[in-house]
Amino acid sequence: MNDSYGNGAGDLLLVKIAERIRKEIDEDHLLARMGGDEFMVVMRDTSPDKVRPIVARLIAAISGRRFEIEDSMLVSVGASIGFACLPEDAASTMELRLRADQALYAAKDAGKGVGLRYDTSLNQQSSLSRPEMIGVR
Numbered sequence: 001m002n003d004s005y006g007n008g009a010g011d012l013l014l015v016k017i018a019e020r021i022r023k024e025i026d027e028d029h030l031l032a033r034m035g036g037d038e039f040m041v042v043m044r045d046t047s048p049d050k051v052r053p054i055v056a057r058l059i060a061a062i063s064g065r066r067f068e069i070e071d072s073m074l075v076s077v078g079a080s081i082g083f084a085c086l087p088e089d090a091a092s093t094m095e096l097r098l099r100a101d102q103a104l105y106a107a108k109d110a111g112k113g114v115g116l117r118y119d120t121s122l123n124q125q126s127s128l129s130r131p132e133m134i135g136v137r
Helices: 007-024 048-063 093-110
Strands: 030-035 038-042 067-069 073-075 080-083 114-117 133-135
Touching (some): 007 038, 007 048, 007 067, 038 093, 048 114
Parallel strands (some): 080 114
Antiparallel strands (some): 030 038, 067 073, 114 133
């Protein structure tokens, strides 16, 4: 985006992505930009079963519709989401963040429009069990 349209357009796109994410999550959930094009949402007291539909909604909100950037320029982007839950997937908040990051990079490797929950198979070279995938391809 930045290479084609400039840093200003890239920054505006990130703001618009954050606005869409904010519309899809509850007010008490924390939204933060981690760097580059990566965002993090922290949801307290939310079970994995309640996270899955939110992940699907976020992917659809980001990947499913274009973003209008300056002068009626429309751009499309893809979304990959990785997530982990506490205490199910991690024993500490530091471990939670690392495991969500592992799931994110596995989702990115799987392609655009994929949401993955952390799974112990991400720690192993041979994946005997596949992480649970959410979203569209």
